[in-house]
Amino acid sequence: MIGLRANVVSAIAGKELRSYLGNPTGYVFLTLFIGTSAAAAFLDDGFFGRNLADLATLNRYIAWILMFFVPAITMSTWSDERRAGTDELLLTLPVRDGEVVLGKYLGALGIYSVGLVFSLANLAVLLYLGEPDMGLIFATYLGYWLMGGLFVAVGMVGSMFTDNATVAFILGALGCAALVFAGAAPWAAGLIGVVAFAGLAALLWLVGTGRARGAGVAGLIGGVLGLGAWLGDVWAGFTEAIASISALAHLAWFGEGIVRLGDIAYFVGGAVIALVLCSLLLNRRHW
Numbered sequence: 001m002i003g004l005r006a007n008v009v010s011a012i013a014g015k016e017l018r019s020y021l022g023n024p025t026g027y028v029f030l031t032l033f034i035g036t037s038a039a040a041a042f043l044d045d046g047f048f049g050r051n052l053a054d055l056a057t058l059n060r061y062i063a064w065i066l067m068f069f070v071p072a073i074t075m076s077t078w079s080d081e082r083r084a085g086t087d088e089l090l091l092t093l094p095v096r097d098g099e100v101v102l103g104k105y106l107g108a109l110g111i112y113s114v115g116l117v118f119s120l121a122n123l124a125v126l127l128y129l130g131e132p133d134m135g136l137i138f139a140t141y142l143g144y145w146l147m148g149g150l151f152v153a154v155g156m157v158g159s160m161f162t163d164n165a166t167v168a169f170i171l172g173a174l175g176c177a178a179l180v181f182a183g184a185a186p187w188a189a190g191l192i193g194v195v196a197f198a199g200l201a202a203l204l205w206l207v208g209t210g211r212a213r214g215a216g217v218a219g220l221i222g223g224v225l226g227l228g229a230w231l232g233d234v235w236a237g238f239t240e241a242i243a244s245i246s247a248l249a250h251l252a253w254f255g256e257g258i259v260r261l262g263d264i265a266y267f268v269g270g271a272v273i274a275l276v277l278c279s280l281l282l283n284r285r286h287w
Helices: 006-022 022-041 046-049 056-084 086-092 097-118 119-129 136-158 165-181 187-207 215-231 235-243 247-255 261-284
Strands: none
Touching: 006 022, 006 046, 006 247, 006 261, 022 056, 022 097, 022 119, 046 056, 056 097, 056 136, 056 165, 056 247, 097 136, 097 261, 136 165, 136 247, 247 261
């Protein structure tokens, strides 16, 4: 995505923001997100039992909240364009694929960022109840923002495959769920690894050949290879490798007030990979 024109990217991002915030659905999302995050932070008995002015209780639930709310933002990113036929017009304009992808990403990320800013009402409650560590709060919200940025990119990939917003939401939620559940248990990591092998093989076929026919066979072969790696001699290493991509493990450090370069690289790098995949899938439509 080198050499992208900032004015084009900002124009596309602005269009996405206006279309979302100009729709009542956008405000329903913001209201539900703020209410849900506040409930998760303060309605848990553990918050008052700990007697600390922090967001430790919200940290336990935020990934599950974002797993559903972020795909609700991204589900229409590409699906609405395809359903309305405006994607064909978009592809004929003198814009690069990377500019379109980055513009849509920044627009969706901007919507999520607005919701996150409004959720700072949680901080007002903490200030009323006690004396929160502002450094810890900053690190915690930085982790929330980075996780949301990764989930936005993953949700956009899901929206690339369909013109149905509901299906796009399900695909995005499944992608985000994989990153959440990857570190939950060895069996979950193994299962997600098998599915990831199958999905990667199908995507490589789709991007490499430009044909959907045969992608199912490629996915089946990839799934069999993943299953063999899981059940074979490399079982322990396989599950550990998949568990290392768990978003929960990387978010946990931010919740402790520790900002590590490796965790930032995980979220940013994952988002970049997903956006590059979006660009490749979009480029395939020119063929």
